[in-house]
Amino acid sequence: MFEKIWARHVVAEGPGGHVLLYVDRHLLHEGTTAALGRLARSGRSVRRPDLSFATADHYVSTLPGSPTTDPEARAMVEGLGRHTAQQGILHFGVGDPRRGIVHVIGPEQGLTVPGITLVCGDSHTATHGAFGALAFGIGSSEVEHVLATQTLWQKKPSTMRISVDGQLGPGVNAKDVILAIIAKIGAGGGVRHAIEYAGSTIRAMSMDERMTVCNMSIEAGARAGMIAPDETTFAYVEGRPLAPRGEAWRQALAEWKALPSDAGARFDREVQLAASEIAPTVTWGTSPQDALPITGRVPDPGSVADPGRRESMSRALAYMGLSAGTPLSDIAVDRVFIGSCTNSRLDDLRAAARVVKGRRAVVPAWIVPGSGLIKRAAEAEGLDRVFVDAGFEWRDAGCSMCVGMNGDLAVAGERVASTSNRNFEGRQGKGARTHLMSPVMAAAAAVTGRLTDVRSLGA
Amino acid sequence: MEPFTRLTAAGLPIDLPNVDTDRVIPARFLRKDRGVPEYSRFLFHDVRFGADGAERPEFILNQPPYRGARIVVAAENFGCGSSREAAVWALAAYGFRSVIAPSLGDIFHQNCFKNGLLPVILPAGVVDDLRRQLHARPGATLTVDLETQTVVAPDGAQHRFDVDAFRKEMLLGGRDEIGLTLGFEAQIAEFEARHAREMAWAVPPRAGT
Numbered sequence: 001m002f003e004k005i006w007a008r009h010v011v012a013e014g015p016g017g018h019v020l021l022y023v024d025r026h027l028l029h030e031g032t033t034a035a036l037g038r039l040a041r042s043g044r045s046v047r048r049p050d051l052s053f054a055t056a057d058h059y060v061s062t063l064p065g066s067p068t069t070d071p072e073a074r075a076m077v078e079g080l081g082r083h084t085a086q087q088g089i090l091h092f093g094v095g096d097p098r099r100g101i102v103h104v105i106g107p108e109q110g111l112t113v114p115g116i117t118l119v120c121g122d123s124h125t126a127t128h129g130a131f132g133a134l135a136f137g138i139g140s141s142e143v144e145h146v147l148a149t150q151t152l153w154q155k156k157p158s159t160m161r162i163s164v165d166g167q168l169g170p171g172v173n174a175k176d177v178i179l180a181i182i183a184k185i186g187a188g189g190g191v192r193h194a195i196e197y198a199g200s201t202i203r204a205m206s207m208d209e210r211m212t213v214c215n216m217s218i219e220a221g222a223r224a225g226m227i228a229p230d231e232t233t234f235a236y237v238e239g240r241p242l243a244p245r246g247e248a249w250r251q252a253l254a255e256w257k258a259l260p261s262d263a264g265a266r267f268d269r270e271v272q273l274a275a276s277e278i279a280p281t282v283t284w285g286t287s288p289q290d291a292l293p294i295t296g297r298v299p300d301p302g303s304v305a306d307p308g309r310r311e312s313m314s315r316a317l318a319y320m321g322l323s324a325g326t327p328l329s330d331i332a333v334d335r336v337f338i339g340s341c342t343n344s345r346l347d348d349l350r351a352a353a354r355v356v357k358g359r360r361a362v363v364p365a366w367i368v369p370g371s372g373l374i375k376r377a378a379e380a381e382g383l384d385r386v387f388v389d390a391g392f393e394w395r396d397a398g399c400s401m402c403v404g405m406n407g408d409l410a411v412a413g414e415r416v417a418s419t420s421n422r423n424f425e426g427r428q429g430k431g432a433r434t435h436l437m438s439p440v441m442a443a444a445a446a447v448t449g450r451l452t453d454v455r456s457l458g459a
Numbered sequence: 460m461e462p463f464t465r466l467t468a469a470g471l472p473i474d475l476p477n478v479d480t481d482r483v484i485p486a487r488f489l490r491k492d493r494g495v496p497e498y499s500r501f502l503f504h505d506v507r508f509g510a511d512g513a514e515r516p517e518f519i520l521n522q523p524p525y526r527g528a529r530i531v532v533a534a535e536n537f538g539c540g541s542s543r544e545a546a547v548w549a550l551a552a553y554g555f556r557s558v559i560a561p562s563l564g565d566i567f568h569q570n571c572f573k574n575g576l577l578p579v580i581l582p583a584g585v586v587d588d589l590r591r592q593l594h595a596r597p598g599a600t601l602t603v604d605l606e607t608q609t610v611v612a613p614d615g616a617q618h619r620f621d622v623d624a625f626r627k628e629m630l631l632g633g634r635d636e637i638g639l640t641l642g643f644e645a646q647i648a649e650f651e652a653r654h655a656r657e658m659a660w661a662v663p664p665r666a667g668t
Contacts, residue, residue: 008658011650012643016624020643022650024661031489044637047647050662059490072490116661123542123566137566139544141573141636149640151647155623157565187477188536191562221539223565244660252660287477308534312475405486424481424540426505 001228001261002159002194005134009117011151021154024116026146028054028089029102030076032121035143036083046087047150053111054084055092057101059406062368062395067094073406100371100397103127103341107211108371110240114229114256119146124341124421126217130210131237132229132259134194137218157192157223158268161261163199166275171455173351174209175343175419175438177201177273178216179281179291185271187289190222193269196261197227201275207236208347215342216421219288228260282328282451283423283436285316290423292328294441294453300324319425320433321413328451331435334414336361336446337428338439339368339395340402343419348439349378353386355443355454361391365446368400368408392446401428410434417445461575462633466556467602468529470613471520472590478533479540480567482506484549486541493548502549524598532589532601533560538567547574557603559610561586572626575633577605579620588612605631 011020026048028036039046046052059073068074077094084091092099098109103124106112114132119125121143128135142152162181182189195217202210210227217225234253237243244252279293290313292299301313301324317324322331338344338352349369367387369375375397378384384394400408402420404427410416412431419442420427423434435451444452488501500508507518514521520528531537531550537560538546547570550558556576561583563571571578581589592613593599599613605627610618629636640647654661 012646014625015628016626018623018625020640020646022647022654024658042637050665070490076490111663113661115658121542123540137542139542139547139566139570139573141544142569145637145640148637149643149647150651151640151643153625153636153640155625187539188562191536191565218540218566221536221562221565242663245664248660248664255658255660287479289477308474308476312477315475403486404481405489422479422481422540424479426485427481430485430505 001132001196001226001259002134004259005115005117006156014153018153018155020151021117023119023146023150023152024051025111025118026052027102027106027118027120028052028080028084029058029122030056030080031058032140032143033076033079033083035121035140035147037079039144039147040083044148046089046147049088051150052089052147054080054089055099055102055105056080056094058399058403060094060398061406062398062400062408064396068406070407097372097376100374101341101344101399103215104344104370104374107131107207108240108373110237110243113237113243113252114233115259119152123218124215126223126225127211127215127341129217129224129226130207130214131233132226132256134224134226136223157194159196160190160193160222160269160271161196161198161267162271162273164197164201164273164275165199166201168201168275168278171280171440172278173438173440174205174212176278176281178213179283179288179436180273180278182216182220182288183291184273185220187219187287188221190217190220193222194224194226195222196267197225202227203230206347207232208345211345212342216288219421229256280441280454281437282441284320284322284328285313286319286423286425287316288421288423288436290316291436294328294451296328298322298324298326298328329453331451332415332449333363333417333435333445333451335363335410335416336365336442337368337401337416337418337420338366338442339370339400340420341370342421343439344368344370344374346374346377348419349374349383352439352443353383355440355457356390356392356447357386359390359447361446362449363446365392366395366401367392368395369397371397390447404429417442417451460633460635463556463575463577463605463630465602465604465606466529467600469525469527469598470530470532470589470593470601471525471528472593473519473531473533473537474590476534477536477539480538480543480546480564481540483538483546484543489543489545493545493552498549499552502553522597529554529556530601530603531555531558532586532593533558535561535583537563539564542566544570544573547571547576551576559586559589572630573636575630577603577630579603579610581610581618581620585618
């Protein structure tokens, strides 16, 4: 599948195996305002504004009714609006109900479809690979390059297929699958690889769940993670506002059905996991690879032979304020965050609401929907009432507490049960301690005040 | 872009694997203009400075022999995580021009090339040995030569490294990549015409139509 998409987007061959690769979709957010500014100052214009789309997510306030107050953050949000207006780029800005996290609204609007190349100046762009698109994150200079030329110089990565087979147990979901994968291959295990996720477990997932899996490919070091499109994909895409329609839809569908990897396709590396071996999972350290089943205990650095690994584990435990041997389910949390491009979609909110219903949050807990439209849809189902009645805060769409740059922060020493994608030191605020987990596990932590096996709540 | 040819400078050993770009530059500094004079202070800020803004003496970059280092010698997967190019900008603002590691975060790796920093991938055993030498002789210098694709260790040992021919040419010449690509205008236009015929569905319908 990767090879098929790659081959159709080669514009020219360069030296050393580099090719000039064409970009079908370029997604922008206010973190990429600087690249738009540099382009304007250089006197160059956007080559294909009709293939570029923008939204504000990283720096916006998610407190309902509260505008972004920090002057520098505001300048980035407003700059994006100004530049996109000048360049004729469709922008889902503040006040537009379609605004939301860039990796949530691309699929929601039908911009993300199988068979295309899609880039964005954000490392979680692999999310869009869930549709069988070749999608990867790029840096600010590359953003400017795409704006000017609609292309990128790229070297073909190696390929890796990760197959997950079997049925997931109760309380186990897509987030547990990807955390288990990262724990298995390591935070650098996918470097210079494009991953294809396959197997019956992946096939059985909804699009929301598939996006959760592909989203965290970068946490295993891979820029791209993909899933072959199938009827689940087509049903999701059909009828979305910016998806192909009419004759274009019929042509697209015929091509998309031929996209999946051929039976004999060869991958540079193959990895297998059994769904039955995956439990509700949480991280204990400061790398997404530091993940264990909730039934486990904080690991002992002393039991590790490699001195580098031992030192980094000791450092992680010191930062996290944890002692080796502590049962993970004994760890008390100070706050809960359900949101981010990993887990802020309607399926995530529904799953969390099922756990929360009839219970009460005993620590501060936030729900940050991925887009304005998801927020509306959730409200139409009454999910907001479930959360608000349980004492949760029901906020506006945005990256919020995943990214530590919009005012939504945990304070030093605070321990957060979070559905986001990174537990790096300082990620959620200087000195903040992050435990990654699924929405149902975060909901369970909110109602008990500690890391909790959601299965023990009968959910 | 400043060309990279050959650099002899002190090396900074960083032993921690998986150093993420949030550690290289915390998110709250990403809104800052990279032209501000204090930009180099954002580098490794939260591990380099205490809450009062004073240097943490235990952080290696604060130790006198390493302060003038211009080459980072890192462990595996340095620069993983966020795509923030500011991680490279902060390194460059401090004066770093090269990063040697057994592996690098992919986006960070690409971002280095765009800013005149040379990323060098060498086998883990070789890089471990380089770091050992830099710890044993603080302030010891290495040479990174792009033309010959060679690193000369403090002990004089030479280690050859691979670099893409394309990236090598761009760095040696300090060339503007966008300018180069705009020279491919005819090929891009031809591709777009064919793409529009063969994959007409790949252009979204105009909003509101």
